[in-house]
Each structure stands twice: as structure tokens, then as C-alpha cells.
Amino acid sequence: MxxxxxxxxxxxxxxxxxxxxxxxxxxxxxxxxxxxxxxxxxxxxRIHTIPFGENVIDLGAQWCHGERDNIVYDLVKRHDEELLESTGPVYENYQCVRSNREIVPEHIANRLKTIVGDSLISRQLELRNCSGSLGSYLTNKFFDVLRQPENRDIDEVIAREFFDNYQKFENSVEASDTLDQVSGQGYLEFWECEGDILLNWKDKGxxxxxxxxxxxxxxxxxxxxxxxxxxxxxxxxxxxxxxxxxxxxxxxxxxxxxxxxxxxxxxxxxxxxxxxxxxxxxxxxxxxxxxxxxxxFGTVNKIFVEFPRAFWPEDWTGFTLLWRDEDLKDIKGTSRAWLEDVFGFYRVSYQPNVLAGWIINANGRHMESLERDEILDGCMYLFRRFLSWSIPDPVNFRTSAWFTNENFRGxxxxxxxxxxxxxxxxxxxxxxxxxxxxxxxxxxxxxxxxxxxxxxxxxxxxxxxxxxxxxxxxxxxxxxxxxxxxxxxxxxxxxxxxxxx
Ligand SMILES: Cc1cc2nc3c(=O)[nH]c(=O)nc-3n(C[C@H](O)[C@H](O)[C@H](O)COP(=O)(O)OP(=O)(O)OC[C@H]3O[C@@H](n4cnc5c(N)ncnc54)[C@H](O)[C@@H]3O)c2cc1C
CATH class of the missing domain: 3.50.50.60 (FAD/NAD(P)-binding domain)
Structure with missing residues (x-):
């Protein structure tokens, strides 16, 4: 036998x-x-670590999301306590920059962030009885809270620009094209592990x-x-x-x-x-x-840009791109229209001169069909359109392309x-x-x-x-x-x- x-x-x-x-x-x-x-x-x-800049970057998975009941976290802890490290509040302390180069004042940005941040907690309960999409739930929630007397001083136009951008961020979490596609109840099937949800792999990837x-x-x-x-x-x-x-x-x-x-x-x-x-x-x-x-199954892509030096202020962890309606007209219907869905650029751990941008939905897939120079030119257009400093030419550039690859398709x-x-x-x-x-x-x-x-x-x-x-x-x-x-x-x-x- x-x-x-x-x-x-x-x-x-x-x-x-x-x-x-x-x-x-x-x-x-x-x-x-x-x-x-x-x-x-x-x-x-979809784990793809490559050399870049002063270190490595991850074109796919980058963080271990959480600690409790997280099999990856447990595995690491069993072998080498030192491998993981907190990324800190990079995706919380970002600046909100408008397409006319105005920076949304910190006290306003913080209140808007609190409104969407609070919804992260309330949605766990409220979505249980929701038969609609995550998109309709979040939209109603955001504008209900915004209409409350204590928030009447927030400029409605800025609030809407902020929310448009926030929805792109949420789409990047879900990999959806629009939040109307995401099931409200289905969203609750995902369990977030307690603990730090942005643990990076230091200089190793x-x-x-x-x-x-x-x-x-x-x-x-x-x-x-x-x-x-x-x-x-x-x-x-x-x-x-x-x-x-x-x-x-x-x-x-x-x-x-x-x-x-x-x-x-x-x-x-x-x-x-x-x-x-x-x-x-x-x-x-x-x-x-x-x-x-x-x-x-959807697409999210990353854009890594290395500069000869960090041109952004020391205390900036990143910035989101808030389009004003009148400025968006400049790119709509042009070959640059895809840039609308690049929603922000953020610092990368162990990479002092690198910014990582994110792009979602059909525009994220479209980017994969463009030549490298056209993508880079588009990103530089964004930097120069939204930021008021002189921006040096980049020295290195790399994007992910998860959709066109027949071994992933998203x-x-x-x-x-x-x-x-x-x-x-x-x-x-x-x-x-x-x-x-x-x-x-x-x-x-x-x-x-x-x-x-x-x-x-x-x-x-x-x-x-x-x-x-x-x-x-x-x-x-x-x-x-x-x-x-x-x-x-x-x-x-x-x-x-x-x-x-
Ligand atoms: C941009 C991006 C960011 C992400 N960020 C995070 C993050 O920060 N944290 C996190 O936890 N997760 C993250 N993820 C998700 C995570 O990467 C995936 O959930 C995970 O890596 C999927 O692993 P898998 O083995 O299921 O699938 P895959 O990694 O897709 O493995 C399947 C393998 O099958 C191969 N294959 C396909 N067809 C065939 C065939 N016909 N014959 C032989 N081989 C074939 C493919 O080449 C591939 O290597 C991210 C993903 C992406 C794309």
C-alpha cells in the first residue's frame, strides 16, 4: 500500500x-x-517587490493590514519580530490641494476628514440594514452630516471636491470603478484585523x-x-x-x-x-x-516618481488632488482626461525622494495602454497644476499594470x-x-x-x-x-x- x-x-x-x-x-x-x-x-x-530609488518598491501588496487574527502578522512574529514597522499616519495627515493650487486650510480639511472617518465606524452598524450600495450610503451620510448646523461654515464647493476625491480613495480600497457598484451589505463581509493596518516591510518589501x-x-x-x-x-x-x-x-x-x-x-x-x-x-x-x-474584480494601479530631492515640505506626508469643476474642463475630452482619477500622491517609507500616486477605475486601466513618456508627462502636469513650488524633473519613474497582464486581469x-x-x-x-x-x-x-x-x-x-x-x-x-x-x-x-x- x-x-x-x-x-x-x-x-x-x-x-x-x-x-x-x-x-x-x-x-x-x-x-x-x-x-x-x-x-x-x-x-x-500580486506581491511584486522591485529595486527602485534608494531601495525597493512594491508594485502590488505593500502593507500587512492589521495584527490580530492576521495570519501574515502571526507568521512574521513567529520568525522575526523586527521585519514589520508602522507606516504612521501617512494616509491620514495628507494635505488637500485644489486645482488652483490652494491648500485647503488644515482646520477645514481635518473636519472633512473627521466626517468621513466617523462614517468608517458608523457604517459597520448601519450597513447591516442597508439594501443599497456603499456609494449611496456614503453620499447620504456625508451630506447629512455636512448639513448639520455645526458644519454650515464649511464651504460647500470645497466639501464636494473633498468628497469626490474621498470616493476615489474608497474605490482604491475596494478596487471598484464606482462605489455604486459596491454592495453595502457585502462590504461588511470583509473583516478588518485589529491593530496597525499599515505595517510596512521596511527596506525589504x-x-x-x-x-x-x-x-x-x-x-x-x-x-x-x-x-x-x-x-x-x-x-x-x-x-x-x-x-x-x-x-x-x-x-x-x-x-x-x-x-x-x-x-x-x-x-x-x-x-x-x-x-x-x-x-x-x-x-x-x-x-x-x-x-x-x-x-x-477591479483595477487599482500605482505610480512611483523619484525626484532628485524631496521638493515637498518636511511635514507633508502626501497630498490629495481636489479638482475644481472649472479646472476639470481643461482636461475633460482631451488626451489628459485619464488624470482625473489619479487621486493623490504619498510618501513611501525608506524612500526619501519618492512619491507614490494611485489611480483607479477605467482610467487606471487606460493608463496601462499609454507610453511611459505620456504617463510621466501627465503626472508632471498634475504636480505643476496643483502645487505652487518649482518641481524638479524626475529621475526615475515606474507604474504598475495589473489589468493588461493576462495572468492577473486586475x-x-x-x-x-x-x-x-x-x-x-x-x-x-x-x-x-x-x-x-x-x-x-x-x-x-x-x-x-x-x-x-x-x-x-x-x-x-x-x-x-x-x-x-x-x-x-x-x-x-x-x-x-x-x-x-x-x-x-x-x-x-x-x-x-x-x-x-
Ligand atoms: C496594487 C495592489 C496593491 C495591493 N496592496 C495590498 C496591501 O497593501 N496589502 C495586502 O494585504 N494586499 C494587497 N493587495 C492584494 C494582494 O496583493 C493579493 O490579494 C494577493 O497577493 C493575491 O495572492 P494570490 O496568490 O491569491 O493571487 P496572485 O498573486 O495573483 O497569484 C496567482 C498566480 O497565478 C499565476 N497564473 C495565472 N494564470 C496562470 C496559469 N494559467 N498557469 C499558471 N499560473 C498562472 C499568476 O501569474 C500569479 O502569479 C494589493 C494588490 C494590488 C494589485
Whole structure:
């Protein structure tokens, strides 16, 4: 009789946080025949740390969001207390700058920030009974509070400009195009971990987490315990999941075929949305298709600009761009129209001369189609239009492009009005495609404790019920699927995170 942990062939598609978490957990369980296939020429997926300026930047995930019940935070604390550091109030103490170069007075900006900040707390309760979108809830809330007597002295025009900008910021958190797309109740499915929500990786970048999971440092090799188990530039083109064979056959981009006892899919929801009809043979069951269609996936991009020196005041942590209606006309309908959705620039830890800008929605996707010089020219237009100092020419420049890359097709997932209408969610996405193993011989051979064999499993951030859109959600989903296979083979389960209880 074969030892299941040694013989069972498990193929994981995608070497992002979820795939790496899953593979390393499977090895911990004693499974040895584990293979990771990654379409890109690098591992990490939406964790992408690159050298830039005086240090590194993260084109994708940048912060560990929270401490309590955060699997990433726990992992780091177990290994190296010093890896993470608070970013401080960079995204709270920003200046609000108008398109006529006026800086909104601090006492007014602070009151406007308090109005939207307070809504962060009240929405946790009020959205429970809300049947509409996050957008309609926030708009009503903001203008209701603004109309109260104590706020009548706030200039209405500035307040509206501020709120327009704030909505862009919220869209960057959700990865939605507009907040009207975001389900009010669905928004509550996300659980924020208590503690500091902007912990950065100092001068190392988020890739440090991958090294920790792979134990690269300890093993003194790039892929650590995944050495010989990870193939880059290997795209899975087709997944034949024949329930009768009880095995899965994968067609790869180099023409090879690969048989597996179990396959774990960690590709982004964007990839699944675009490719599931041609990727799976036979096609996925209807409820799985509905979860892929119903869960939402959007684009957020970053713009990093390095200057020869910091030209902004010492006490500025960043600035948001408040367009006046009359100024917006200058770019509307022109080749610069996309700049409307660059909503702010902020300092970057360990990068004294770098500012990081954010862009959302269709304009964020459009930016990806532009030449580098045109994007840079647009950003310099923004700096010179909104700020009154002389701005030096930049020395370095880099943008992310998550949408045009066929291996991502966007940035992260959220819960839309359509998710709500279709009555679907992460649970449905995470449901494996199983086969029933009936013959006693087969069951004995596999030493399994269950008769439902999970043939094709689904991990990745979008399949996390409460921590979607984050790295800790991706890691947790990877572990969840490793646990599922361990459970199938009757192994004692290691860690079960709180959100999965
Ligand atoms: C701009 C941006 C900022 C973010 N900021 C944060 C942050 O600060 N904090 C945070 O917690 N999270 C953040 N996130 C979200 C976080 O990066 C993701 O939730 C997480 O990294 C997703 O990991 P994953 O393994 O689920 O998916 P991915 O990282 O997408 O991994 C899937 C892998 O599958 C590969 N693949 C795709 N198709 C195939 C195929 N056919 N065959 C083989 N391989 C394939 C892809 O190349 C990819 O490497 C951010 C994301 C973006 C884009």
C-alpha cells in the first residue's frame, strides 16, 4: 500500500502568496509530490517587490493590514519580530490641494476628514440594514452630516471636491470603478484585523513574506523548500477534470501534459472570469460559474516618481488632488482626461525622494495602454497644476499594470451589487470539484478517511470569505486547501484560522 503523503501528486497553479502558502503547508503535512506551476517568469504574483530609488518598491501588496487574527502578522512574529514597522499616519495627515493650487486650510480639511472617518465606524452598524450600495450610503451620510448646523461654515464647493476625491480613495480600497457598484451589505463581509493596518516591510518589501514561507534564508537557496518543486514560465492552458478518471490532466504552454491526483487553482478571479470557459474541460458547474461571474474584480494601479530631492515640505506626508469643476474642463475630452482619477500622491517609507500616486477605475486601466513618456508627462502636469513650488524633473519613474497582464486581469476582488443579486460568494468559489470514491479497494489504497475526493480545489484571495483582497486572505485560502487535502487523507489538521471556524 502506498503512503499517500509521498505518492499523491498535487499540482498548484500559480505561485503567488496563496500558491506558495498552500505548497509549503502541504510539505509540512508530509506530502512530497508537490509541484507549483507559474505562468510568469517570477514568483510572487500580486506581491511584486522591485529595486527602485534608494531601495525597493512594491508594485502590488505593500502593507500587512492589521495584527490580530492576521495570519501574515502571526507568521512574521513567529520568525522575526523586527521585519514589520508602522507606516504612521501617512494616509491620514495628507494635505488637500485644489486645482488652483490652494491648500485647503488644515482646520477645514481635518473636519472633512473627521466626517468621513466617523462614517468608517458608523457604517459597520448601519450597513447591516442597508439594501443599497456603499456609494449611496456614503453620499447620504456625508451630506447629512455636512448639513448639520455645526458644519454650515464649511464651504460647500470645497466639501464636494473633498468628497469626490474621498470616493476615489474608497474605490482604491475596494478596487471598484464606482462605489455604486459596491454592495453595502457585502462590504461588511470583509473583516478588518485589529491593530496597525499599515505595517510596512521596511527596506525589504513584501517579497520577504514569500522568503519566510519558503524558508529561503535558512535553506540558503532562492526557492528554499520549494526548490525543484516550482516551474516558472509554465502556463496551464487547459484543465481536464474527468470525474470518471478521478485524476486531472493539465495541458501546459510547452506542449507537455501533466497528470495529478489533486489540482489547486490559485489564479486571480480576473483570470478565472476571462478564461474559465476555455480553461476547464468539461466546463465548470453552473454554481461555480455563478460565483466567478458574481464576485467582482477591479483595477487599482500605482505610480512611483523619484525626484532628485524631496521638493515637498518636511511635514507633508502626501497630498490629495481636489479638482475644481472649472479646472476639470481643461482636461475633460482631451488626451489628459485619464488624470482625473489619479487621486493623490504619498510618501513611501525608506524612500526619501519618492512619491507614490494611485489611480483607479477605467482610467487606471487606460493608463496601462499609454507610453511611459505620456504617463510621466501627465503626472508632471498634475504636480505643476496643483502645487505652487518649482518641481524638479524626475529621475526615475515606474507604474504598475495589473489589468493588461493576462495572468492577473486586475488588482483584487470585492463584493458588488451583482454578487448580492446572484446570491453567491467566496464560499461557492472555494467549493472543490469532487469525485465520489466508492470502491473499498481504492479507499484503502488511498488511506483516505473521506469518500468525497477533492479533485480540483480553489484558493486565492477571492476565495477568502472575510479577508479577500489581501495577502493574509490569500495565505489563509492556501492553507485552507492544504488542510482540506490533509483532512481527506485523515491527517491531523494543523492550524485553523478564526475566520474559517
Ligand atoms: C496594487 C495592489 C496593491 C495591493 N496592496 C495590498 C496591501 O497593501 N496589502 C495586502 O494585504 N494586499 C494587497 N493587495 C492584494 C494582494 O496583493 C493579493 O490579494 C494577493 O497577493 C493575491 O495572492 P494570490 O496568490 O491569491 O493571487 P496572485 O498573486 O495573483 O497569484 C496567482 C498566480 O497565478 C499565476 N497564473 C495565472 N494564470 C496562470 C496559469 N494559467 N498557469 C499558471 N499560473 C498562472 C499568476 O501569474 C500569479 O502569479 C494589493 C494588490 C494590488 C494589485
Amino acid at each position: 502506498s503512503q499517500p503523503t509521498a505518492a499523491t501528486k498535487i499540482v498548484i497553479i500559480g505561485a503567488g502568496a496563496s500558491g506558495i502558502a498552500c505548497a509549503t503547508k502541504l510539505l509540512e503535512y508530509g506530502f512530497q509530490n508537490v509541484l507549483l506551476l507559474e505562468a510568469e517568469s517570477r514568483l510572487g504574483g 513584501y517579497k520577504e513574506l514569500l522568503k519566510l514561507m519558503m524558508r529561503s534564508g535558512e535553506m540558503k537557496s532562492e526557492f528554499g523548500i520549494l526548490e525543484q518543486r516550482l516551474i516558472l514560465n509554465r502556463r496551464v492552458e487547459k484543465i481536464h477534470w474527468n470525474r470518471n478518471d478521478k485524476r486531472v490532466e493539465l495541458e501546459l504552454n510547452n506542449g507537455e501534459k501533466c497528470l495529478a491526483d489533486h489540482v489547486i487553482i490559485t489564479v486571480s478571479l480576473g483570470v478565472l472570469k476571462e478564461q474559465h470557459l476555455r480553461l476547464f474541460e468539461p466546463k465548470l458547474p453552473k454554481d461555480k460559474q455563478r460565483s466567478i461571474d458574481g464576485l467582482a 488588482s483584487y476582488s470585492y463584493r458588488s451589487m451583482e454578487t448580492e443579486q446572484l446570491g453567491t460568494g467566496a464560499r461557492e468559489l472555494a467549493q472543490p470539484l469532487s469525485v465520489v470514491v466508492t470502491s473499498p479497494r481504492e479507499r484503502e489504497d488511498l488511506q483516505q478517511s473521506r469518500c468525497d475526493k477533492p479533485l480540483v480545489c480553489f484558493a486565492g484571495e477571492a476565495s477568502s470569505e472575510h479577508y479577500y483582497s489581501t495577502v493574509h486572505g490569500a495565505v489563509e485560502a492556501g492553507w485552507r486547501e492544504a488542510n482540506r487535502l490533509a483532512d481527506f487523507y485523515g491527517l491531523p489538521i494543523k492550524t485553523i484560522p478564526k475566520s474559517q471556524l
